[in-house]
Amino acid sequence: MSQETLDLRRTIRIVRRHKRLVGAALLVGVLGGGAYATLKPTMVTSTAVVLLSPTGQVAQSAAAAGANGGTDPYTATEEVIAKSSPVLTAALPHIQPAMSVEQLRNSVTTGSQTAFLISISVQARNAADAAADANAVARSYISYIGSSNNPGGEVPAQLLQPATGSTGSGLVKKSLNYAIYALVGGIGGLLLGGIIALSVNRSDPRLRSRDEIANSIGAPVLASFAVGHPSKPGEWTRLLEDYKPGAMHALQLRKALQQLEMAAEVGFGRDGGKWSFTVLSLTTDPGALALGPQLAIFAAAQGIPTALIITQQDTAVTASLRTACATPSTSPKWPKNLQVLVSDGDPGTVTAAGAPPAVQGDATLAVVVRVVDARDPQVTGAIRTTETLLGVSAGVATADQVARLAVSAVSDGREITGILVADPDSADATTGRLPQLGRHAARRLPTRMTGIATEIRR
Secondary structure (H helix, E strand, O other): OOOOOOOHHHHHHHHHHOHHHHHHHHHHHHHHHHHHHHHOOOOEEEEEEEEEOOOHHHHHHHHHHHHHOOOOHHHHHHHHHHOOHHHHHHHHHHOOOOOOHHHHHHHEEEEEEEOOEEEEEEEEOOHHHHHHHHHHHHHHHHHHHOOOOOOOOOOOEEEEEOOOOOOHHHHHHHHHHHHHHHHHHHHHHHHHHHHHHHHHHHOOOEOOOHHHHHHHHOOOEEEEEOOOOOOOHHHHHHHHHHOOOOHHHHHHHHHHHHHHHHHHHHHHOOOOOOEEEEEEEEOOOHHHHHHHHHHHHHHHHOOOOEEEEEOOOOHHHHHHHHHHHHOOOOOOOOOOOEEEEEOOOOOOOOOOOOOOHHHOOOOOEEEEEEEEOOOOOOOOOOOOOOEEEEEEEOOOOEHHHHHHHHHHHHHOOOOEEEEEEEOOOOOOOOOOOOOOOOOOOOOOOOOOOOOOOOOOOO
């Protein structure tokens, strides 16, 4: 399986098969992206504008800068003063959250819109803190340049436009930031989950497709259908009473019964028309346990008097089913053509009529269910029937386990007629039908023809 070539369709099937793993990786990626957005939030900027009074010095400096087409040196000086240590130190008591002068300086940006306007911008994690900090620095700057401590002399100024703490744009930006990081994290988690799923699949020896199961022992898949997974006697009783397959699965079951009946009539059809088959499954594959009962229920629904026999081996796996069959239901829903038996020992072998002695009465078909230990599969001593089937769930058994079960059956003198597959993968497009080897056409020998002219006369 690990040597199969990956293509897009098969990759999608593998990812869908491991959808829980991929989904978990996707969720981890989204949560990781959200956590990163929380720990590293996008900073919000708020700006306050300070108006300098156009004194003679300021006006002259602005006029000279305009005439030369250069930068106003006076305004550039004011920008530096707005980020100076005296201004920032005086603003620290009003800064939230608390920080050092260097941290505040790194978050402050100054600029000049005109010769008389100084903009002070501050970055913070939310809009309210950014506005409060920008206004605090702006007021500290106004207080400093308007005091006698200003080396350049007192400069009258006022807060023309205070920074606002409107959270509308901040919430939108924050929400967008969370969405972006969650999306990036989700994509990363999805890719990682897909890679893990492909790695797990390549190292997984379990058989999933019908063709893989059929090729493991060289026997065809006669039918594949969804099965119930009862775990209590009451659930088994409800399954025996109410099982009704869908149209597609019913068609497969009907064809499987026809093939089994035809195979049985080859050696036993002349002696009363009774026939039987055994469904062998492994202890590690509890889903396959329902294959035999469901096929028996379907046969009874078709008017075939059917006996379902549950053997004594591996009672831990078949305990609930044995309990349900030991006391058959008296409900009117019970199939009238179905009888159930629990074998406490080896009831013997099939007679010439093709049915075990326990069901040589009215039953035409006997379905024997036997569960074999997966570690040491032994079929010896089991009830002998006309046909033997292997019950396998898709994605449960390995090729080695199926082959060992088949070898045990063949060693006991049984011929594997086919395989029943439980819970087939919905994405599996294979059939499990082994190709039939055609007969080579005989080479035609040359034929001598007489009486035909080989010349054209003119």
